Amino acid sequence: GEDVEQSLFLSVREGDSSVINCTYTDSSSTYLYWYKQEPGAGLQLLTYIFSNMDMKQDQRLTVLLNKKDKHLSLRIADTQTGDSAIYFCAESIYGGSQGNLIFGKGTKLSVKP
């Protein structure tokens, strides 16, 4: 079945780069997403990558996609304390009845000053 795996915790120092990794299972996914959840809030779309791309850069964010290994990563350059949040990787499952996104369990990023 579909499953998205990611590590649960990551701790970095302010100013360092953060790399959050994710593996997914459905090779037919059209889009892969990164969502950010700040404390006490809902999830918000942070960035995404189309499945025919290898890399996408958006200011401090770099998304890398390795389709062969079904591996997705999110790199945050110059990590700030405001980046402390839970980051969810998600893949789209199309063709199924749900039109659903499958989420990983989330990686809690802690940024130490």
Next chain:
Amino acid sequence: NAGVTQTPKFRILKIGQSMTLQCTQDMNHNYMYWYRQDPGMGLKLIYYSVGAGITDKGEVPNGYNVSRSTTEDFPLRLELAAPSQTSVYFCASKGGLAGGSLGELFFGEGSRLTVL
């Protein structure tokens, strides 16, 4: 543009009570979802709907019910609340991929429910 609105934000229930979590979206999305989020467990899908009048079970539907009488509203009903239903509940909606949409989910702010 309000997006997805959930009420209430917080609620404490006694065991055996019932309540309805309200969810409404103003984006004319066909797909709507209810998730629960427990610490370290990610998001688990409770129920979903692909359009008005159509609902289906997700991964963890037991103890819950939904209805979808309009495109905008997707309430989640808890009957006979149990401590295991203590969680944070998120409603989400999604459009199709037409018109350049990414097909991403839009989430409400969450409803924190405690059952004592």
